[in-house]
Amino acid sequence: MNTVLDTVVIGGGAMGSAAAWALSRRGRQVTLVEQFGPGHKIGASHGATRNLNPGYHQPDYVAMLAESLALWDELEQESGVQLLARTGVVNHGPGGDLQKIAAALADAGIRAEFLHLAEAGERWRGIRFDQQVLHICPTAAS
């Protein structure tokens, strides 16, 4: 007997699962094929945590990250499970990259602020801040 499938995604890691979710939301009948069991440790997506840092200076990349944050919100609402701990990110260092990152974040509507060194030292005790400090504010869950 032949079976005709609409859309097949090979690999049920983070990328395949995200692709399958996006395709099914567009009305496709998706078959996700994974060679190992759920939560296996032989790929790159296992483990309990990942860091989601929107601090990049390429505007196209940051725009995709902003879109992904909205999709994480939707996934949390659909699943009823809190998936992101919205902590914010502090970036610290020399050079002009932080200015570019701040500009790219502003264009994408992600709130970020430069902090005075003393204020940063007060907020994150144990880190010695002696360069510029860019704090990417925690994104609000919708």
Ligand SMILES: Cc1cc2nc3c(=O)[nH]c(=O)nc-3n(C[C@H](O)[C@H](O)[C@H](O)COP(=O)(O)OP(=O)(O)OC[C@H]3O[C@@H](n4cnc5c(N)ncnc54)[C@H](O)[C@@H]3O)c2cc1C
């Ligand atoms: C230790 C570690 C820490 C990381 N930390 C971060 C982080 O903090 N932030 C961040 O953004 N990223 C992080 N990454 C990267 C991120 O986790 C990976 O980029 C992401 O998980 C890759 O997902 P993937 O679906 O491409 O690959 P995988 O998770 O490897 O999924 C591929 C899947 O395809 C399956 N497969 C392959 N071939 C076949 C086949 N022929 N038939 C059936 N199934 C098949 C495999 O079994 C596997 O399950 C980290 C990665 C690692 C390893």
